[in-house]
Amino acid sequence: MDLPVMPPVKPMLAKSVTAIPPGMQYEAKWDGFRAVVHRDGAEIEIGSRTGKPLNRYFPELVTALKDNLPDRCVVDGEIVIVHDRRLDFDRLTERIHPAASRVKMLAETTPASFVAFDLLALGDDSLLDTPLVARRSALARALSTARPPVHLAPATTDPALAHDWFERFEGAGLDGVIAKPLDLPYRPDARLMFKIKHERTADVVVAGFRFHKSGPIVGSLLLGLYDAHGTLQHVGVCAAFPMKRRAELLTELEPLRMPDPGGHPWAAWAEEAAHESARLPGAQSRWTGKKDLSWVPLRPERVCEVAYDHMEGDRFRHTAQFRRWRPDRLPESCTYAQLEEVVRYDLAEVLGTPEN
Template identity: 30%
Template sequence: MLAAPVDIVPEGPGLVHEPKWDGWRMIAFRETEGPYLQSRAGRNLSSYFPDITQAIRSAVPPGVVLDGELIVWEYGRTNFAQLQRRVTAGRDLPRLARECPAHYVLFDLLVDTGGQVILNLPLSQRRARLQRLLADAPPQLTLTPQTGDMRQVSDWLLHWTVAGVEGVVSKRLARRYEPGRRGWSKFRTRIVTEAIIGGVTGSISRPETLLLGRYDQRDRLRYTARSHPLTINQATELAALLAPPRIPLDGSVAHPWPHPLPASWSGQFDRSEPVAYTRVEPSVVAEIDADVAFEHGRWRHRVRYARARPEMSIRDVPLLIEEQNTTQG
């Protein structure tokens, strides 16, 4: 079952809310021969998370099917990059599993003990059964918080984002589980901030999306995000402000980013193609609307361009604090 994005958290009788965790959605099948972990895209993740398969094997009886979010905690918050590293770790996988163990935050039960399919039961009953099932489970199998109190929701949105909670998912207690249907709602916590336009897809006269950056503590302009497609009005406005990079007297390229943009800069392990783009003089400040999934110096999801800020200097843009293990040289 999926969630449709909304601009406000819905309220009303019969609605409950859960934190939106920054991880991988995963269905776990407790088969007789052992657990099978399946991603939302249908990929078999079992071999990458031996810590989770062991926890399920020890605490969950055969026949059960669970739904939840796979996360890794590190330094008091979720670390999405640690999930990605599991897939590419190879022989280093056992060490990663020991040093940064994963957690499976559970929010639904699809098949109960003995293979009883309970998709048609209301969420309230499925939740009660899930809670009983997890009563003696190890800490790595955790029941997600749930509330109908909007004050609690506000507290999550205000204070839990630093721990990696992206927003809230809202559900109806009386609703059955409908695979593939967007019967839930998801609200993402968003921030308004600024970044520097370092490149565009398309052309300067007809920009399509923006490649954005911020200066770090060593005065290097680092790539931080890509925008959603621009509207016609936004593209027209920016075309009048953008310019090609300046050419120094020695004829070298005066731009801090390579062309095309390396695939590793996107931070997505499953996107191997470099990004073709048009370099621009990094002198225009953009106001953007972004979510809180900011990790290793980048926004993992695309940001929304709001407007140009010609009155702002590029030195007015917040500084990017250096992090270790960054993939940009």
């Protein structure tokens, strides 16, 4: 492979802001695996956000990218899987599997797609110093004949349309909106773009905690919600606390610690079979490897309010943010019923949106 921009490339990143800024290019924020694709003739390399090759996990995309990308190019985008007309991150994570036979089967039953949104090189030319507007035009021309599963990400400079996308596209499984300055060059691994994500709050039960890697202080709180059958389901964690606050939390939670976890709703967490019928903390996966997933059980008597962006099935998609304790709420009142239900939206309509 001999390209003007060689792998590995760490993609350009975005920092969070609370509102959609004016005067920029706007795109949907895709919920998938970020990937930078290098193509030099018959050679294709799909690189992850950290630069690791992904070719073996998405063999169907290797073929599709050869069929749809220019002969020599470097393209930034997102690998996604569509199920039931919306993005499905859980099915996407299943693709990172050590068994080639398993990957082959999933490539046939749940094929991935690639959504392109930036062009880093074309032919013999590096576009890293080229302004965004020119890179976008070049990308649109390069993918003018592309067909699924390779897509050109919708983009607009109309802030009103961006606000509309922010409200509607969540129903198709998208994260929010990305705003990019029009004159922005491409700077790998730099946070020069802006992301605007949804934020909602929920009251949840604190049913356990994990120790921090640095020592005997709280690393994360384990959160639960009661389902329609009255079962406390593990829905995620909140973990962003100053070090001083982590030590304070250990003292605050001490009265709730259970020396014998036998009566805890998640007491069976260490049994692999138990995870098949309930959401419990500590499930081993190919993501966790040999990481210590043990945790300290607490009597599920304390409620806190957390902020979250969106749900992935019956759990928080990302780490929740602690807001405050809720001594006025009973744990039994913390149910899934309080969560806002997002209006579903067909992902095909997102990908079919014309440029403006």
